[in-house]
Amino acid sequence: MQLAQNTLANASDRQLPTAPFGHNGPLVTRLGYGLMGLSCFYGPPKPDHERLAILDAVFEQGCRFWDTADCYADSEDLLAKWFALNPEKRSKIFLATKVGFRFDNGEMSIDSSPEYVMKAAEKSLSRLGVEYIDLLYAHRVDKVTPIEKTMEAMTQLKKQGKIRHIGLSEVSSETLRRACKVEKVDAVQVEYSPFSLDIESEQIGLLKTARELGVAIVAYAPLGRGMLGGNIRSNSDLSDDDTRKYSPRFSEENFPKNLKLVDTLTSIAEKKNITASQLTLSWLLAQGDDIFPIPGTTSLPRIQENYTSSTIHLTNKETAEIRKACEEAIVHGARYPDDFLKDTFVDTAVL
Numbered sequence: 001m002q003l004a005q006n007t008l009a010n011a012s013d014r015q016l017p018t019a020p021f022g023h024n025g026p027l028v029t030r031l032g033y034g035l036m037g038l039s040c041f042y043g044p045p046k047p048d049h050e051r052l053a054i055l056d057a058v059f060e061q062g063c064r065f066w067d068t069a070d071c072y073a074d075s076e077d078l079l080a081k082w083f084a085l086n087p088e089k090r091s092k093i094f095l096a097t098k099v100g101f102r103f104d105n106g107e108m109s110i111d112s113s114p115e116y117v118m119k120a121a122e123k124s125l126s127r128l129g130v131e132y133i134d135l136l137y138a139h140r141v142d143k144v145t146p147i148e149k150t151m152e153a154m155t156q157l158k159k160q161g162k163i164r165h166i167g168l169s170e171v172s173s174e175t176l177r178r179a180c181k182v183e184k185v186d187a188v189q190v191e192y193s194p195f196s197l198d199i200e201s202e203q204i205g206l207l208k209t210a211r212e213l214g215v216a217i218v219a220y221a222p223l224g225r226g227m228l229g230g231n232i233r234s235n236s237d238l239s240d241d242d243t244r245k246y247s248p249r250f251s252e253e254n255f256p257k258n259l260k261l262v263d264t265l266t267s268i269a270e271k272k273n274i275t276a277s278q279l280t281l282s283w284l285l286a287q288g289d290d291i292f293p294i295p296g297t298t299s300l301p302r303i304q305e306n307y308t309s310s311t312i313h314l315t316n317k318e319t320a321e322i323r324k325a326c327e328e329a330i331v332h333g334a335r336y337p338d339d340f341l342k343d344t345f346v347d348t349a350v351l
Contacts, residue, residue, distance in 0.1 A: 191220055195228075
């Protein structure tokens with residue numbers, strides 16, 4: 001099938017559409033790049049030269065919003081190598097990283113205490129080899145530390161010039177409200193895709209609250225962790241060291257049932273001569289200028305496919321048809337195993 005792609009003669013000059021990142025925020029490319037899969041969780045990482053070439057391609061496609069985390073294996077170190085090879089491009093990248101997961105003697109825990117946030121941020125600065133981080137997220141928040149204390153630490157980092165913007169991830173609506181009373185929160189990162197519309201629900205209320213407070217939504221796993229790409233059709237397509245193999249949504253029992261929505265969206269996409277991935281990203285962009293999806297891929301062709309999505313226009317009828325398909329679909333399996341699901345949409349301790 002012919003993809004809707006615009007291959008430019010000077011790819012490095014390409015500029016993706018931008019939008020203000022939160023109320024009065026900087027202009028950031030509407031589509032970002034999630035680096036997690038380059039280093040971990042989705043099978044063994046590729047050699048450095050191949051991964052650096054992926055980053056080159058993402059830059060050439062005009063994506064300037066890059067998202068990583070300190071717990072993504074060697075991701076921050078890989079970025080340091082890329083910046084060392086491309087020092088003139090550092091200032092062009094809106095660089096986001098996250099802190100909050102810690103590992104002690106092989107045991108993982110969540111720590112959003114002020115002391116740990118400060119310590120982890122310093123370590124990320126060192127690993128990345130940069131003087132400042134554009135956006136620092138609390139990757140997850142523990143249920144012991146009041147969000148106000150976490151925000152005080154991030155505010156201090158901001159005053160010191162070590163970070164420029166503050167983000168939270170997987171917090172509740174009420175936690176976001178409390179955080180914003182301490183200092184401006186520029187973005188909240190949360191899973192948002194045709195498979196995960198939780199933030200829109202009245203019960204969660206996170207999208208409504210973020211819009212009320214002028215906070216950008218960064219949509220991770222916008223393609224359903226690759227399921228909407230169409231290449232993965234069963235649990236057996238995943239390697240044993242791919243964490244998706246053990247995700248409830250990707251189980252042998254649930255996977256075939258979830259393909260129903262994939263196939264419906266693929267059918268709609270084929271009518272426009274585009275892919276399901278392109279359709280999905282275009283639809284997410286159409287949900288509002290405050291939505292910033294961050295698809296991740298280790299495939300060069302997928303990079304061009306994904307970022308071309310910003311050029312695709314959906315009619316009101318098409319947007320409504322996709323919405324109807326998503327809302328009518330029965331999604332089988334949670335987005336995380338129970339041990340991880342309990343740390344989403346978190347309320348922190350009261351100060």
